Amino acid sequence: MKKDLISITDFSKEEYLRIMELAADFEQNPNQNLLKGKVVASLFFEPSTRTRLSFETAISRLGGRIVGFADPGSSSATKGETLHDTIKMVSNYADVIVMRHPLEGAARYAAEVSDIPVINAGDGANQHPTQTLLDLYSIQKTQGTLDNINLFMVGDLKYGRTVHSLLQAMSEFENPIFNFIAPPVLQMPRAYKHHLDDKGIRYFEHEEFTDIISEADIIYMTRVQKERFSDPIEYEKVKNIYILNNAMLENTKPNVRILHPLPRVNEIATDVDANPKAYYFEQALNGVYTREAIIAHLLNLK
Numbered sequence: 001m002k003k004d005l006i007s008i009t010d011f012s013k014e015e016y017l018r019i020m021e022l023a024a025d026f027e028q029n030p031n032q033n034l035l036k037g038k039v040v041a042s043l044f045f046e047p048s049t050r051t052r053l054s055f056e057t058a059i060s061r062l063g064g065r066i067v068g069f070a071d072p073g074s075s076s077a078t079k080g081e082t083l084h085d086t087i088k089m090v091s092n093y094a095d096v097i098v099m100r101h102p103l104e105g106a107a108r109y110a111a112e113v114s115d116i117p118v119i120n121a122g123d124g125a126n127q128h129p130t131q132t133l134l135d136l137y138s139i140q141k142t143q144g145t146l147d148n149i150n151l152f153m154v155g156d157l158k159y160g161r162t163v164h165s166l167l168q169a170m171s172e173f174e175n176p177i178f179n180f181i182a183p184p185v186l187q188m189p190r191a192y193k194h195h196l197d198d199k200g201i202r203y204f205e206h207e208e209f210t211d212i213i214s215e216a217d218i219i220y221m222t223r224v225q226k227e228r229f230s231d232p233i234e235y236e237k238v239k240n241i242y243i244l245n246n247a248m249l250e251n252t253k254p255n256v257r258i259l260h261p262l263p264r265v266n267e268i269a270t271d272v273d274a275n276p277k278a279y280y281f282e283q284a285l286n287g288v289y290t291r292e293a294i295i296a297h298l299l300n301l302k
């Protein structure tokens, strides 16, 4: 039976740990010919730099070939072809589909239509499970554990799909604490807070974080998702609400690390880039090894 990765909850905690183990192996030895003779379809209906290019790098390092598009404007979607028909066709051509789409639920629908595994590379404001697996790998590498992590999530917690998936994954580990820092209009959706309530996990909500930043193990900054706002005036009100700078990191834990799924706009001042606590560019590199691991796991290659 085929296996998809649409929501982070499609994988168990044991599978998260298996992905971490495989990613560490690929980091040591990235070029492994496991995808020789296989074709991966990369369908990006929404812009991407890191996710698409790190997937394509991962596939190349595994010896596979890639077909697809980075711009739906070059596909027959512009002629009115439905997602159903596109996926039906592509699943005849390839061995696995990687898809990003602006609509929440589009990836789940694609998985239902497809005869081959589908990997969700981000669906609207919903989920970004492959980002979460590379985030877990980054947390484990920098903290030495995924247990007892005090995780600060900062910025657009309403539309930011990466924080939704990450919250669910981290809630599987021992004793996490979540601090949500967001303006009232961008707070973590209620469904995710209920998920924590159901598991008895502590979380705190704030509008400012300068007084409490010293407690953080991980500060996960996010971009305000301009493309998800229906009213541009509402975006203008919150677009620069949190800007992390070097001075703010002075009294933080020695081992705190700053993560950001990227792209950044203004949320992290460039003076932070040279600070050893900044980890976002290494985090993006971890995406290659983690995506090699995800493909190997879903296709049972190792």
Ligand code: CP
Pocket: 047, 048, 049, 050, 051, 052, 122, 131, 261, 262, 263
């Ligand atoms: N983190 C992430 O999804 O980046 P891209 O939008 O560039 O793929």
